[in-house]
Amino acid sequence: MIVIDKNNLAGIDLNLLVALDALLTERSVTRAAARIGLKQSAMSHNLSRLRALFSDELMTRSPHGMRLTPRALSLIEPLRAALDQIEALVIRNEVFNPATSERIFRLGLPDSTEALRAPTLLAHLCEVAPHVRLRLFSIDSLKVLDDLDADRLDLAIGFGTFVDGQVHHKRRLLATDSYLCMFNAERIGLQPPISLEDYVRLPHVLTSLRKGERGVVDDALEALGLHRMVALTTPRFAAVPFLVRGAPVITTMHARLARYFAALLGLSLSPPPVDLPEVTISLLWHASYDRDPAHVWLRGVVTKLFATPDQFAGPARRASA
Incomplete structure (x- = not known):
């Protein structure tokens, strides 16, 4: 822990701490400069000043890029905490007005959630917060908590309960979902409901963000002493319906x-012939933004959006009949 004489604080440029946070996060002078809107030469100068301030190199070159020194690694947590406290002091009495704010929010979410919910969210923002901007990013459930810690995301929407998160990882349950089988009835020569025998016989399309060809369906089939053949694996949920429409295959996806x-492309739906676990959809954020008025507002908007009845349920039921 670093102890600084308060009488000497006037001689320290606190903006250097912002630069240090960017350097420790990005581990690159170029990326750190872009992160906080500085020229690379200015960030290089800041790094030189920081090295003098801490009497340590902080970052050294290695065959794999810049490497943090042990001293720099020890600074990450206390620096983040100090900046959070300073930020809290600044925004505590801040008033957020969505009608005039020009805030940029970085939202991580799966492409399936983007297809279903982002149009309604965007329409709402255009109406009540016309100058607020969204930057959407794909997320990996294994890395999303790290992205929040590194301040690469303001909010994230993910599948799962994220019970392995730490105390500063805030979570709110948005919704739950189930599974449905989807297929082109004409191409596979079957009408719903689909039997377990046909379900195992047909080739499957699997959506997975991880390596391998295994999902919740495989766990359920294994419990029955069965297995399926996965013909194609893709990380993109939104591509799957078009694959299913054009080939004699079946997929199992969030309902x-x-x-x-199914409503959009005229595909058929059927309940899965195996028991599958419930899907949990969670909203995630870092505790640093708990009291940020803008974040409180956006979390409320997203939560209300997910509480709205599914606008696609009606037409889709007709398509699956």
Whole structure:
């Protein structure tokens, strides 16, 4: 822990701490400069000043890029905490007005959630917060907590309960979902409901963000002493319906998304012939933004959006009949 004489604080440029946070996060002078809107030469100068301030190199070159020194690694947590406290002092009495704010929010979410919910969210923002901007990013459930810690995301929407998160990882349950099978009835020569025998016989399309060809369906089939053949694996949920429409295959996907694409593309739906676990959809954020008025507002908007009845349920039910 670094102890600084308060009488000497006037001689320290606190903006250097912002630069240090960017350097420790990005581990690159170029990326750190872009992160906080400085020229690379200015960030290089800041790094030189920081090295003098801490009497340590902080970052050294290695065959794999810049490497943090042990002293720099020890600074990450206390620096983040100090900046959070300073930020809290600044924004505590801040008034957020969505009608005039020009805030940029970085939202991480799966492409399936983007297809289903982002149009309504965007329409709402255009109406009540016309100058607020969204930057959407794909997320990996294994890395999303790290992205929040590194301040690469303001909010994230993910599948799962994220019970392995730490105390500063805030979570709110948005919704739950189930699964449906989706297929082109004409191409596979079957009408819903689909039997377990046909379900195992047909080739499958699997959506997975991880390596391998295994999902919740495989766990359920294994419990029955069965297995399926996965013909194609893709990380993109939104591509699956078009693959299913054009080939004699079947997929098992989240029910809300399946209903939407079934209605859009004229595909058939069927309950899975195996028991599958419930899907949990969670909103995630870092505790640093708990009291940020803008974040409080956006979290409320997203939560209300997910509480709205599924606008795609009606037409899709007709498509799956």
